[in-house]
Amino acid sequence: MGEQASGGAANSDKSNKSHHEEPVERKLTVRMSGASTGDAAHHRQARDHDGHHGDGHDHDVHPLTTTAKALVTDAYGRHAAARTSGTKTQAGKSSAGKKAAVNDTPEKPTAAKKVPAKRTTTKAPAKKTAAKKAPATKATTKAVAKETTAKAAAEKAPAKKAPARKPESRTALVRRARRINRELAELYPYAHPELDFTNSFELLVATVLSAQTTDMRVNQTTPRLFAVAPTPEDMAALPPEELEELIRPTGFFRAKTKSLLGLSAALRDRFGGEVPGRLEDLVTLPGVGRKTANVVLGNAFGVPGITVDTHFGRLARRFGWTTQEDADKVEADVAAIFPKSEWTMLSHRVVFHGRRVCHSRKPACGACPIAPLCPSYGEGETDPEKARKLLKYELGGQPGQRLKPPADYPGQPAPPMAPPAAAS
Numbered sequence: 251m252g253e254q255a256s257g258g259a260a261n262s263d264k265s266n267k268s269h270h271e272e273p274v275e276r277k278l279t280v281r282m283s284g285a286s287t288g289d290a291a292h293h294r295q296a297r298d299h300d301g302h303h304g305d306g307h308d309h310d311v312h313p314l315t316t317t318a319k320a321l322v323t324d325a326y327g328r329h330a331a332a333r334t335s336g337t338k339t340q341a342g343k344s345s346a347g348k349k350a351a352v353n354d355t356p357e358k359p360t361a362a363k364k365v366p367a368k369r370t371t372t373k374a375p376a377k378k379t380a381a382k383k384a385p386a387t388k389a390t391t392k393a394v395a396k397e398t399t400a401k402a403a404a405e406k407a408p409a410k411k412a413p414a415r416k417p418e419s420r421t422a423l424v425r426r427a428r429r430i431n432r433e434l435a436e437l438y439p440y441a442h443p444e445l446d447f448t449n450s451f452e453l454l455v456a457t458v459l460s461a462q463t464t465d466m467r468v469n470q471t472t473p474r475l476f477a478v479a480p481t482p483e484d485m486a487a488l489p490p491e492e493l494e495e496l497i498r499p500t501g502f503f504r505a506k507t508k509s510l511l512g513l514s515a516a517l518r519d520r521f522g523g524e525v526p527g528r529l530e531d532l533v534t535l536p537g538v539g540r541k542t543a544n545v546v547l548g549n550a551f552g553v554p555g556i557t558v559d560t561h562f563g564r565l566a567r568r569f570g571w572t573t574q575e576d577a578d579k580v581e582a583d584v585a586a587i588f589p590k591s592e593w594t595m596l597s598h599r600v601v602f603h604g605r606r607v608c609h610s611r612k613p614a615c616g617a618c619p620i621a622p623l624c625p626s627y628g629e630g631e632t633d634p635e636k637a638r639k640l641l642k643y644e645l646g647g648q649p650g651q652r653l654k655p656p657a658d659y660p661g662q663p664a665p666p667m668a669p670p671a672a673a674s
């Protein structure tokens with residue numbers, strides 16, 4: 251099975267590259283270039299998309315320019331100060347200004363360093379360089395002098411208050427949130443659960459195993475597990491040591507073994523060997539909380555559910571949909587913004603975006619198509635080129651998480667588990 255998958259992966263690598271990756275890449279490029287070149291068209295498109303803006307703010311999608319960011323800032327209001335100072339360029343300038351304030355002559359040590367270089371080097375090119383540098387030093391001195399004067403003037407003048415911003419109204423927040431959902435739907439029309447499964451029991455087991463590890467590692471582990479124990483009865487009958495060995499690659503294998511044996515026995519004894527389709531039943535199973543239950547309900551039973559994992563919680567906070575840290579409270583806040591019919595796909599889209607673009611430590615803000623709608627723009631890399639290098643999975647030309655992704659997935663499948671290295 252592993253070899254088959256591998257062969258499929260190898261074959262589809264090529265075909266996917268030619269047929270699928272390109273459109274995704276192109277889409278991203280078009281979206282980003284549209285943001286940087288087609289202001290008027292982009293504004294129109296944004297208006298068409300939203301219909302109307304009845305909250306009195308300008309909600310147009312703007313290019314990722316300083317002006318645009320200011321406009322978007324106006325639209326959000328509540329994060330205005332953070333956004334204004336949060337952009338890399340502005341932050342850089344501000345930081346340079348601070349440095350200048352601390353050290354009145356920041357450039358002088360540099361100039362002093364350059365003089366000995368001139369003295370020790372007698373070749374013509376060195377003289378040329380020194381000649382070029384001389385006016386720069388003069389200019390720097392003037393600039394520093396100006397800056398000092400400006401600083402003194404600023405100190406004398408009463409501090410100007412930043413204009414008060416209107417906090418984002420509930421209506422505006424809901425509109426913006428729903429628009430983010432639509433943008434994400436366009437960006438990831440192929441969003442799906444990233445665990446391989448063929449039935450509700452496999453999905454339940456895979457979701458329990460996915461705690462504290464990647465979906466790819468789970469997908470690489472479960473083919474062997476489900477070959478040995480395809481049903482709750484089979485799994486409940488496994489000796490703990492055997493189950494531990496089978497799921498060891500997913501980490502925390504002793505605790506997970508306990509959960510799997512417990513939930514398999516409960517399914518066998520209390521639910522006739524079937525996974526129940528109700529949240530209140532699912533959460534009674536060992537190792538199953540609301541998150542796992544919602545994954546199973548949404549993807550195996552078609553019951554709408556919001557899955558608040560680490561990615562969803564982080565992005566919901568960055569989007570300003572919630573300020574809560576507790577997963578259940580995040581779920582409640584987000585549920586109040588979106589219609590029930592959107593919950594499951596919204597969860598997939600947000601998690602997709604979190605894994606590909608809006609990473610925990612280094613969000614790729616400069617390559618993020620929904621940046622104009624995000625109050626947290628500037629938390630990550632804003633330089634478009636550098637940001638593009640942070641993109642992951644199909645957006646970054648890397649394999650995805652599933653060994654068997656859906657047919658419309660434009661990236662490469664994940665590789666099967668690498669065989670253990672031969673002892674030397």
Ligand code: SF4
Pocket residue numbers: 568607608609613614615616618620621624625626627628629630
């Ligand atoms: S990458 Fe940056 S702009 Fe995009 S959603 Fe995340 S924080 Fe917002």
